[in-house]
Amino acid sequence: MNVCCRQGSEMEKQFKNVKFWLCLLHMIYYFSLFCSSADRIPSGNSIKDGELIISAGEKFALGFFSPGNPELRYVGIWFYGIQEQAVVWVANRERPIQGLGGTLTMESHGNLVVLDGNGVQVWSTDVSAPSRNSTAILTDAGNLILSNNDQMSWQSFENPTDTFLPDMRVYYNKSSGENRVFTSWRSANDPSIGNYSMGIDARGSPQIVIWEGGNRRWRSGHWNGLVFIGVPSMMAVYLYGFKLTNDGNEKFYFTYTPSSSSDLIKFQLHWNGTEEQRTWDASLREWRFIQLQPANQCDIYNRCGPFGVCDARNSPICTCMKGYVPKDIDQWNNGNWSGGCVRRTQLQCETNGSRGIEGSGERDGFLMIENVKLPDFLDYVGSEDVEDCENKCLQNCSCIAFSFVSAINCMIWSNDLFDIQHFQNGGSSLYIRLAHSELGGSRKVTKLIIIASVIGGMLFLGVSIWLLWRHKEKLKEILKSSQKKSRIQETHPIRSGEFSTDFSGPDDLSVEGQPGTGTELAYFSFSSVAAATNNFSDKNKLGQGGFGHVYKGKLPGGQDIAVKRLSAKSGQGMEEFKNEIMLIAKLQHRNLVRLLGCCIEGEEKILLYEYMPNKSLDTFLFEPAKQTQLDWRTRFLIIEGIARGLLYLHRDSRLRIVHRDLKPSNILLDDEMNPKISDFGMARIFGGNQNEANTNRLVGTYGYLAPEYAMEGLFSVKSDVYSFGILLLEIVSGRRNTSFHSAEYSNVIGYAWDLWERGKAMDFVDPSIANSCSPNEVMRCIHVGLLCVQDLASHRPTMSAVVLMLESEHTNFPLPRQPTFTSLRRLDMDLWNEMNDVVSSNNVTLSVILGR
Ligand SMILES: *[C@@H]1O[C@H](CO)[C@@H](O)[C@H](O)[C@H]1NC(C)=O
Ligand SMILES: *[C@@H]1O[C@H](CO)[C@@H](O)[C@H](O)[C@H]1NC(C)=O
Numbered sequence: 001m002n003v004c005c006r007q008g009s010e011m012e013k014q015f016k017n018v019k020f021w022l023c024l025l026h027m028i029y030y031f032s033l034f035c036s037s038a039d040r041i042p043s044g045n046s047i048k049d050g051e052l053i054i055s056a057g058e059k060f061a062l063g064f065f066s067p068g069n070p071e072l073r074y075v076g077i078w079f080y081g082i083q084e085q086a087v088v089w090v091a092n093r094e095r096p097i098q099g100l101g102g103t104l105t106m107e108s109h110g111n112l113v114v115l116d117g118n119g120v121q122v123w124s125t126d127v128s129a130p131s132r133n134s135t136a137i138l139t140d141a142g143n144l145i146l147s148n149n150d151q152m153s154w155q156s157f158e159n160p161t162d163t164f165l166p167d168m169r170v171y172y173n174k175s176s177g178e179n180r181v182f183t184s185w186r187s188a189n190d191p192s193i194g195n196y197s198m199g200i201d202a203r204g205s206p207q208i209v210i211w212e213g214g215n216r217r218w219r220s221g222h223w224n225g226l227v228f229i230g231v232p233s234m235m236a237v238y239l240y241g242f243k244l245t246n247d248g249n250e251k252f253y254f255t256y257t258p259s260s261s262s263d264l265i266k267f268q269l270h271w272n273g274t275e276e277q278r279t280w281d282a283s284l285r286e287w288r289f290i291q292l293q294p295a296n297q298c299d300i301y302n303r304c305g306p307f308g309v310c311d312a313r314n315s316p317i318c319t320c321m322k323g324y325v326p327k328d329i330d331q332w333n334n335g336n337w338s339g340g341c342v343r344r345t346q347l348q349c350e351t352n353g354s355r356g357i358e359g360s361g362e363r364d365g366f367l368m369i370e371n372v373k374l375p376d377f378l379d380y381v382g383s384e385d386v387e388d389c390e391n392k393c394l395q396n397c398s399c400i401a402f403s404f405v406s407a408i409n410c411m412i413w414s415n416d417l418f419d420i421q422h423f424q425n426g427g428s429s430l431y432i433r434l435a436h437s438e439l440g441g442s443r444k445v446t447k448l449i450i451i452a453s454v455i456g457g458m459l460f461l462g463v464s465i466w467l468l469w470r471h472k473e474k475l476k477e478i479l480k481s482s483q484k485k486s487r488i489q490e491t492h493p494i495r496s497g498e499f500s501t502d503f504s505g506p507d508d509l510s511v512e513g514q515p516g517t518g519t520e521l522a523y524f525s526f527s528s529v530a531a532a533t534n535n536f537s538d539k540n541k542l543g544q545g546g547f548g549h550v551y552k553g554k555l556p557g558g559q560d561i562a563v564k565r566l567s568a569k570s571g572q573g574m575e576e577f578k579n580e581i582m583l584i585a586k587l588q589h590r591n592l593v594r595l596l597g598c599c600i601e602g603e604e605k606i607l608l609y610e611y612m613p614n615k616s617l618d619t620f621l622f623e624p625a626k627q628t629q630l631d632w633r634t635r636f637l638i639i640e641g642i643a644r645g646l647l648y649l650h651r652d653s654r655l656r657i658v659h660r661d662l663k664p665s666n667i668l669l670d671d672e673m674n675p676k677i678s679d680f681g682m683a684r685i686f687g688g689n690q691n692e693a694n695t696n697r698l699v700g701t702y703g704y705l706a707p708e709y710a711m712e713g714l715f716s717v718k719s720d721v722y723s724f725g726i727l728l729l730e731i732v733s734g735r736r737n738t739s740f741h742s743a744e745y746s747n748v749i750g751y752a753w754d755l756w757e758r759g760k761a762m763d764f765v766d767p768s769i770a771n772s773c774s775p776n777e778v779m780r781c782i783h784v785g786l787l788c789v790q791d792l793a794s795h796r797p798t799m800s801a802v803v804l805m806l807e808s809e810h811t812n813f814p815l816p817r818q819p820t821f822t823s824l825r826r827l828d829m830d831l832w833n834e835m836n837d838v839v840s841s842n843n844v845t846l847s848v849i850l851g852r
């Protein structure tokens, strides 16, 4: 072979050092022909056992190897220059060559073949329409491709063996069900096809499955657009990790991007049936585990049989779901769980045998099981919201469980529930249908029925006035004058148990009335609102945001209110809108602006809030004349207050509101300068209903958008954390994020980082308060701020961690990573400016429809 490729793997290392000089020599004799072809086999050429093809960047090698018995030779691809040979692909896995006489030949008619010492073909690419004069090229991604003038006729990435590599595309067809792509080796020394395979089950929402023969051995849970929901350790990141791409029509593929392109990463389906994700640790010189699946007893598929729940922390690991009992109690008690469990009490909807028709007795209900790997074999996936999903399930007797996961939305199961696992954290919530008697007094009954009823007559007026007199004395009079009166009551204590959990203390909650007894929301007629705001006169206008104009109003009783008149397009129907308002009205916290009532008439949708005499934070923070009124103590309390309000929004287990437009003008100040977050829930009202999702409609304000949200439309609680970080840095420095036009810093992040890095963080503080501030608190705030604005959502702390850090006396927090995004953002700005004129640096809300 007239190629300057290197000899045998043992000599690789030594050879590497002298390679350059060899190449030079070759070049002198044969001019340019040879060295440049070291990563390829041109048409008509071949390599012998002992010779190697090495990718241009020296990442991968192609050649002959023996995994065990040195007499048996295989052609394969492995990572080049790594002591511990890691084979990622094998050509002749079923037919090894005896002895060292094999060759790998690029035949001139267009197929790559492996021949044994006698010239007998043991493997071929078998391209159906081979193209003459093709060259075999090994790329730096580890892909062996056959191409002729950029026409690719075959590639090893489309014919993988047991290893998935970054850049490899794993295709599946939405309609095709299962696609088994990878097959394990038979044993550590035998690359022939083993008992295990791995691939994608496209049904419902795609999931990764490992099969043992025809049976499932492990599955990842469904893909929600960011992660596989059955693998709780999987992080949602937007720059790296798995990504699903639509390749047109019904074709989709998964790819994996490592966090750093220089990382060597492989996912291998091991011969013993485990899938191992490993990365090469150059300092330890070993393949380090990142992940292993199945990782424990409970990861083994359907460990506890149908309707059984597996929890690796329990002993025994299997239990039946509530309301179910073991099918065969003796076998179950002996640790043979394969039979699973059966329902103990017949469902009410089944009692008369006819499905879907109401039987006698109390209606069935749902029990929520938290932190689970959702069952396999969905029967329905739809875009219903959580209440519609529940209703859909309730109305069909064959529905036995449902779940609502953001970005997948409504999932319904009608058959036996297989492979349920209980996690310590993470996972999803599953709602199982049970007979009423099984639910007992459980507070977690999840029936949510919102009955909106208009009750006329004196009785209603009496009740309303009494309620208002009790709760909102000052609103009494306006109600009398209102023509349209209604009362919305939530009749069921839905998940009310969780309403107040998860929170830092009862002091933070000021829920009106008794929790669980329902909430009353005042309804106003349009005419009364118009009267209160002087017919929406310009003089009463307080400002405007992306969702509409805000006016100041006065109730007949004298109370000042802020009236938000929503712009016509909310993307929601009237019922949905009412439901949303009902839910949002329940969010009550001292750092959230209180919603007092609403008005819905015709196209008009109006929200009435308590009025904040001190307006918004930006009117103080960025006004030189008023800056000094915000001394350090006040600013620190404002920061803490915002953090607590946001924590409440994020952690309320029922709604989990992502604000999506956090900025100084949305932080209002009461007469004691307590901060109150406004405009929360707007994203919900305006059509975004998921907690973490891909959104087509970008809501937010330039300068406060997290990079993953601005660039990919991915929003999550962590994008709010990012906005909070910006806000925090602005409060400390007294400078707008977007006010930096100097060449030195493009924004407040770059400014903060630079000073912090140079140990001059105190210079960052607003000069007007520099004397009054506590250096400890300032340093802590800047540190937390920098943690919040890190590029990767996964690196940012949660709001609960933020609150803890702000209140902690210590500063041994993790070190923030340098925000690389600071330089990119300038580029962003140009893009936004081109896309939409309203975007400017003076803080106008933008709503851009992103083409996706
Ligand atoms: C084959 O390809 C080489 C270089 O790519 C070219 O020089 C040669 O003319 C081609 N031969 C045929 C028959 O196409
Ligand atoms: C593969 O399956 C066969 C037949 O079921 C069994 O005999 C063999 O032990 C299995 N091999 C491995 C590696 O599990």
Ligand SMILES: *[C@@H]1O[C@H](CO)[C@@H](O)[C@H](O)[C@H]1NC(C)=O
Pocket (backbone or CB within 6 Å): 328, 331, 336, 337, 338, 339, 340
């Ligand atoms: C386990 O129990 C099932 C029935 O629940 C039975 O069919 C099976 O044979 C049992 N397996 C063993 C190993 O006893």
Ligand SMILES: *[C@@H]1O[C@H](CO)[C@@H](O)[C@H](O)[C@H]1NC(C)=O
Pocket (backbone or CB within 6 Å): 356, 379, 380, 396, 397, 398, 399, 414
């Ligand atoms: C109830 O659910 C089953 C299974 O999903 C479905 O086949 C059936 O059509 C549904 N019935 C109604 C009335 O929706």
Ligand SMILES: CC(=O)N[C@H]1CO[C@H](CO)[C@@H](O)[C@@H]1O
Pocket (backbone or CB within 6 Å): 351, 352, 359, 360
């Ligand atoms: C078997 C059973 O529960 N049958 C019930 C069907 O419904 C009628 C009334 O709707 C009951 O009287 C039966 O007992």
